[in-house]
C-alpha cells in the first residue's frame with residue numbers, strides 16, 4: 495500500500511510517502527498563510543500531494559482543531575480566516591481521494607510510536623514543543639484521540655497559577671513558558687535559534703530561560719507519568735533540538751517529583767527520532783488505518 499501523508503505547518507507543508515509503513519520519499523513546500531487565503535494554502539497542499547503520484551491512502555495533519563465534517567474550528571498559528579473552511583472536502587476533491595484529518599500532535603505521537611523513538615512500546619506519552627506545546631497519547635498501541643479529537647493538549651496544562659495570559663484565555667499554561675517563542679522572550683533574543691545559540695555559548699539569561707522551560711516541562715511530564723506510567727515519554731519539536739540543554743533538567747525534575755511513586759527505572763524519557771517530517775509520517779499511517787478500517 496502506498497500511503498501519502500501531508501502536514502500543514504505554520505511555515506512549511508511537509509510530505510511523507512510510505513510504502514507498507516516504510517518511508518520512501520519526503521518533500522517540503524512553503525505554507526505562505528500570511529498571504530491570507532486559506533484556499534491558496536489548500537491548493538499548495540494539493541499540488542505537493544499530487545507530486546506523489548497514485549496512492550492508496552491519504553492523511554493530512556493540521557495545526558489545530560477540526561469538527562466532525564472536517565471543517566476548521568481553530569488554527570491558531572496560521573494567518574487568514576480559517577474558521578469553517580471545509581478542509582477535508584477541499585483536499586479530498588483536489589487530490590481525488592478521501593482524506594483523513596488529524597491534529598499534528600496526534601500525528602506526531604502515532605509516528606514516533608510506530609516508527610520512531612518509541613517503537614515497540616505500547617503506552618507512550620509524546621510532548622511536541624514548538625511555537626506552541628502539543629502532545630499525544632498512545633495506549634495499548636492505539637492513539638487516544640479523545641472526545642472531538644481534543645485529547646493531548648498538554649500545552650494548556652496550568653503550571654503557574656495566575657501566570658502569564660495564554661492564547662487560549664487561561665493563565666499560566668505550560669506553553670507560556672516552554673514554547674519556543676516564550677523561551678526566546680525569556681532569553682531576550684528575537685528568535686528561538688538565537689536563544690539556543692546564546693545558551694550554548696553560556697550566556698546566563700539564555701541558559702536560565704532553557705532551564706526554566708525544561709523544569710516546567712519536567713513538572714508536566716512528572717504529572718503525566720504518575721497518572722499513565724507509560725513505557726516511554728518522547729520529547730520532540732523545535733525546542734527538543736536543544737538536546738540535553740532541555741532533556742537533562744527535564745529528567746532531573748521528573749526524578750525529583752515522581753521517583754518515589756512512579757516506576758521510573760522502567761520509564762524512558764527520550765528525544766524524538768523522526769525529525770520535522772514526523773507529523774506527515776503519522777498522517778500517512780492514520781490515512782491507511784482509516785482505509786483498512788472502512789474497507
Ligand SMILES: [Zn+2]
Nearest residue numbers: 650660662667
Ligand atoms: Zn493555554
